[in-house]
Amino acid sequence: MMIARECIGTSSCTHLSQVSSFHRLQHPPVAKKGSRCRQSCCGPVQCSVATAEPIISIKAEQGLAKRRLIMMRHADSEERLQSVRDHDRPITEAGKMCAREVAQKLAERGWLPDLIMCSDSSRTRQTLSTMADAVAAFGSVDTHFRGSLYTVAALDGQLRSHLQGLVTAEVQKKSGEVGCVLCVGHNKGMEEAASSLAGQTIRLETANAAVMERAAVSWEEALCEEACWTLVELLKPDTFVEG
Numbered sequence: 564m565m566i567a568r569e570c571i572g573t574s575s576c577t578h579l580s581q582v583s584s585f586h587r588l589q590h591p592p593v594a595k596k597g598s599r600c601r602q603s604c605c606g607p608v609q610c611s612v613a614t615a616e617p618i619i620s621i622k623a624e625q626g627l628a629k630r631r632l633i634m635m636r637h638a639d640s641e642e643r644l645q646s647v648r649d650h651d652r653p654i655t656e657a658g659k660m661c662a663r664e665v666a667q668k669l670a671e672r673g674w675l676p677d678l679i680m681c682s683d684s685s686r687t688r689q690t691l692s693t694m695a696d697a698v699a700a701f702g703s704v705d706t707h708f709r710g711s712l713y714t715v716a717a718l719d720g721q722l723r724s725h726l727q728g729l730v731t732a733e734v735q736k737k738s739g740e741v742g743c744v745l746c747v748g749h750n751k752g753m754e755e756a757a758s759s760l761a762g763q764t765i766r767l768e769t770a771n772a773a774v775m776e777r778a779a780v781s782w783e784e785a786l787c788e789e790a791c792w793t794l795v796e797l798l799k800p801d802t803f804v805e806g
Contacts, residue, residue, distance in 0.1 A: 627778045630785045631743035632792065633674060634757040634765075635772040636750055638662040638693065639804045640686040650713060654689045661770035661800035666694035666701055668798050674774055675700045676745035678737070680729055682712035687747045690770070704745075707733060716752030723756040727786035734782045741782065760786075761794040772798040 638658030643649060654662070669675065679701075681687050688708065695702030707729075715725045726746060734741045746753075750767060757765040757773045765773050775792040779785035785792075 626780045628740070628780075629742065629776055630779050630782060631674060631774070631776045632760070633669065633676065633743070633745040633772050633774050634753055634760070634767070635665070635745065635747045636753050636767040636769055637682070637684070637686045637747060638690040638770040640769070651685045654686050654693070655804075657802060657804045658690070658769065659693045660802045661804060662690045662693040663697035664800040664802060665770050665772055665798055666697040669772065669774070670698045670700065672774075672796075674743060676704050676743045677739070677741045678730070678733060679704050679706040679745045679747070680712065680726070680733070681706060681708050681747040682716070682749060683708040683710045684713050684749070687749070691747055705733075705737065712746075712748045716749040718752070720755055720759075722748070722752035723759050723786070724788065726756060727783065730786060731781075731783040744782070760790065760792045762791050763794065765794065765797065768799070769804060770800050774798060
């Protein structure tokens with residue numbers, strides 16, 4: 564997997580920088596464009612010799628693992644009514660259709676989570692349950708509903724660090740490896756956190772899912788403030804919901 568961006572100033576990034584620097588010294592860019600270096604000194608690093616830029620193969624002995632993160636906004640919900648709290652608003656029929664479509668697209672691409680962190684609001688719960696109706700795998704995952712994912716989403720720039728704490732705490736409790744995490748929540752927090760993680764502006768309309776990945780030793784490191792994730796795709800439902 565190509566590491567598109569790595570942060571400067573963290574221990575893991577320094578390690579990668581040292582490996583890359585050694586590799587460039589051993590293999591200057593002199594060969595035909597697009598060829599691959601196969602020298603034994605490269606170890607887990609391969610290079611595109613024409614540019615001398617490393618392609619990092621994730622190996623267990625390096626302590627790195629590919630982490631996948633899905634940042635998803637809830638499906639379209641009913642308009643606010645005076646008699647219904649915002650927290651309790653259900654999703655619409657069109658919203659259910661959109662949630663099913665996105666679940667199917669994630670499954671087709673092999674992006675099935677090992678852990679789900681979801682706001683405890685009615686519309687996020689219903690979004691997730693509708694996804695599980697479409698793809699059973701979403702209903703058999705270790706899932707945690709947190710009220711804080713509803714409240715913190717309304718605060719400026721707070722959701723990313725909050726997610727780091729929540730995800731890290733749950734991962735540490737699990738005996739197996741967690742390769743993919745799905746977070747289902749609300750704007751403005753979901754958009755802000757996704758944009759911060761990817762280092763670019765990401766717009767999350769209802770039932771949109773930003774799928775991202777990066778290599779890291781742990782989920783705590785992967786979600787730290789300096790971490791740079793690669794946006795793989797912004798999944799959107801085929802059904803159009805006006806407004």
